[in-house]
Amino acid sequence: MHVVVNAAQSVDGKLATRRREQLRISGPEDFDRVDRVRAAADAILVGVGTVLADDPHLTLDEEDRRVERLRNGRPGDPARVVVDSTGRTSTDARILDDAATTYLLVSATIDRERREALADAGAEVIVAGEERVDVAAGLDALADRGVDRLMVEGGGEVIFSCFEAGVVDELHVYVGSVVIGGRDAPTLADGTGFTEAFPDLTLGDVERLDDGVVLSYEVDDVEGS
Template sequence: MYVVVNAAQSVDGKLATRSREQLRISGPEDFDRVDRVRAAADAVLVGVGTVLADDPHLTLDEEDRRVERLRAGRSGDPARVVVDSTGRTPTDARILDDAATTYLLVSEATDRERREALADAGAEVIVAGEERVDIGAGVEKLADRGVDRLMVEGGGEVIFSCFEAGVVDELHVYVGSMVVGGRDAPTLADGSGFIEAFPDLTLTDVERLDDGVVLSYDVEDDDGS
């Protein structure tokens, strides 16, 4: 599977405020770029924190792109994936409607009754991991379901977990012209952090959009590929 991480951050590396409120960091040009990246993906992945904070729909904005996918024999919108270790996704979340397939990656810590409730609400529940979702195992199970290209949209905990699992192939970061501050504000990659072995990134492109820039990177595996 090919995994693309996409995020927007402030100059000081924040995805949102310390109160976890969503920020409008980029503008129309970058929104269109993100829609193009989504349209190229088989599935779009977020963490449950994003679902709880923003209740996103994660469908395409441009109808022309949806039509192009249908003409190519694909679903109109990419599938949606939520990393949700303990099954906290609300059963009335917009991501559980019938606009596209929704996979919920949960751990064995999510009890069977809760899994059944989420399945009844419209999710395909996938167990990957014991106490927390094992991203590597989850990616493999998504691949078994036909997901060849996965777009990861955050938040910071999920993005870190993807890097930690070594599954990321590309990283695109929009850096907007704003400073947010706050030691508790979420960053691009939260989690426990790296100490010695860091992801190996190669800058491949810099593009100015709106009042910011998109930095694009290739990410090498541990074996250098």
């Protein structure tokens, strides 16, 4: 599976404010770029924190791209994936409608009743991990369901988990012309953080869009691992 991480951050590396409020960091040119990346993916992955905070739909914006996917024998919209260890996704979340297939990656800690409620709401529930989601195992399960190209949209905890699992192939970061600040504001890669071995990135391209830049990296390995 080829995994592409995409995110938008402030100059000081923040994804949102310390209140976890969604901000408009990029503009229409970057929104169109993100829609192109989505259209190329088989599935789009986010963490449950993003679902709870933003209630995203994660479908394509441009109808022409949806039509082109259908012409190529693919679903009109990519599948949607939520990393949700304890099953906190609301049963009326927009991501559970019938616009596209939705997979919930959960741990074995959630009970059968909750799994059934999420399944009845429209999710295909996949158990991957004992106490928390094992990202690598979850991606293996998605690969078994035909997902060859995965786009990861965040938030920071999920992005870190993907880097920690060593599954990331590309990283695209839009850096907007704004300073957010705050030691408790979410960053591109939260979680416990790396201390001795670090992801090894190679800068492949820099593109100016709106009033910011997109930095595109290839991810080689974890340095020192």
